Each structure stands twice: as structure tokens, then as C-alpha cells.
Amino acid sequence: xxxxxxxxxxxxxxxxxxxxxxxSPMEVPRLMxxxxxxxxxxxxxxxxxxxxxxxxxxQISGQKAVxxxxxxxxxxxxxxxxxxxxxxxxxxxxxxxxxxEKLIKISxxxxxxxxxxxxxxxxxxGNYTLGIKEHIIFPEINFDRxxxxxxxxxxxxxxxxxxxxxxxxxxQFNFPFK
Numbered sequence: 001x002x003x004x005x006x007x008x009x010x011x012x013x014x015x016x017x018x019x020x021x022x023x024s025p026m027e028v029p030r031l032m033x034x035x036x037x038x039x040x041x042x043x044x045x046x047x048x049x050x051x052x053x054x055x056x057x058x059q060i061s062g063q064k065a066v067x068x069x070x071x072x073x074x075x076x077x078x079x080x081x082x083x084x085x086x087x088x089x090x091x092x093x094x095x096x097x098x099x100x101e102k103l104i105k106i107s108x109x110x111x112x113x114x115x116x117x118x119x120x121x122x123x124x125x126g127n128y129t130l131g132i133k134e135h136i137i138f139p140e141i142n143f144d145r146x147x148x149x150x151x152x153x154x155x156x157x158x159x160x161x162x163x164x165x166x167x168x169x170x171x172q173f174n175f176p177f178k
Contacts, residue, residue, distance in 0.1 A: 004101045004173070005094070012172040019168065029126065029160035029169045034096050036061055037068075037153040038135075039086040041077065047084075053150055054087045059140040060152075061089040061099060100173070102138075103154070108176055110137040116178035119167065126160025128170065129153065 008030070016028045038053050050067070057065035065087040073081045091099050108114060111132070121129050132152040136143060160166035171177070 004097045008097075008173075012169070015172060016165075016168065020165065029158050029165045031096060031100065031169075032092075032157045032159055034091045034099055035088060035155045035157070036065075036091070037086065037088045037155070038065075038150055039068075039153070040150065041085065049148060050084055050087070052147055056135060056141060056146070056150070057087050057089055057152075060135065060138045061091055062095055063089050063091060065089045100156070104173065104175060106139055107137045110139075114176075116176050119177050122163040122166060124163060126158045126162055126166035128156045128158075128166065130156075 013025050013028050016022070017025060020028075022028060036057060038057055040049055040053055054065045054067065066089070067084045068086040068088055070081055070083045070085050108117070112134070117130055123129065130153075132154065133149075135141060135150050135152045136146065158166045158169060160169060167177075
């Protein structure tokens with residue numbers, strides 16, 4: 001079993017049950033899923049960018065990335081309905097905890113000029129979204145083989161009812177807030 005998963009069950013659940021005065025361990029907020037998304041507007045003109053992004057996102061997550069397609073045609077961007085414009089991955093269970101631990105302990109500290117993450121990125125329902133400007137902070141990416149530095153959106157979905165519960169859950173995981 002994953003170390004963060006064990007840590008959650010053994011330490012975080014009892015702590016949050018006591019703090020929020022919950023009766024059942026099933027009421028305690030938990031991580032539901034993590035979604036990774038790469039939107040590539042430049043993929044309209046060059047298909048190789050999309051293929052490399054899909055391969056790199058697969059390396060980062062440990063799970064095959066799925067292409068996303070345009071829902072509408074936009075003439076100004078030379079975009080037609082059904083064209084591939086990005087890729088995404090949804091992580092759950094063990095892979096989610098592996099990625100979450102890697103994000104906190106390895107990748108975020110490698111970010112240039114990192115001073116912590118904003119606490120205002122919660123959506124009101126306990127979910128947290130962060131954007132990464134350079135996907136090369138992940139250790140799986142080989143600097144020599146990348147053709148272009150790409151951005152990455154990470155959404156961490158929790159079962160928390162509000163931002164306060166989610167914030168406390170993330171603090172228990174030692175999430176690097178400012």
C-alpha cells in the first residue's frame with residue numbers, strides 16, 4: 001500500500017474526526033481523484049506537439065493520456081469541431097496517491113522561485129486547482145528530448161463539503177501553502 005494512503009488512514013482520519021467532531025470515518029474528507037490536463041492551442045497547426053504532449057503526460061502520470069477534441073469550430077483560431085487540441089488523465093486510488101506524494105515531495109520544490117501555493121485556488125466545494133507553467137519539474141521528463149515547454153493543469157477533487165475542510169485535509173498532508 002502507498003505511504004500517503006497509509007498515512008491518511010492512520011493519522012489524518014483520526015485527527016480530522018476529532019477536529020470536526022465527526023462520528024464515522026466515512027464522513028472524513030478524502031481525495032477522490034486527480035485530473036491532469038494539457039491544453040495545446042498550437043496543436044492545431046502541428047500534430048507532433050500533440051503526440052509528444054500525450055507521451056509526456058503518460059510518463060508523468062503513469063497512465064495513458066487520452067486526447068481531447070474541440071467541441072466547437074472557431075474560425076479565428078483555425079479550429080474545427082472534432083480536431084484534437086489537448087490531452088488529459090484521471091488518476092484514482094493508488095496511482096492518485098503516488099502522484100500526490102510525488103507532486104508534494106519532489107515536483108513542486110523543483111519549481112523555479114517556488115514560495116508556496118495560493119490558498120485562494122479552492123472552488124467553494126473543497127476542490128483545489130493549480131497550474132504549472134513548466135512540465136519539466138517532473139523527474140520523469142528528460143530535458144534533452146522535449147521540443148517545447150508545456151503547461152499543465154492539476155485538479156485535486158476531494159469529498160470535502162467546503163473549503164475549510166479541504167484546507168485542513170491538505171494541511172494534514174503537508175501541502176505547501178504560502
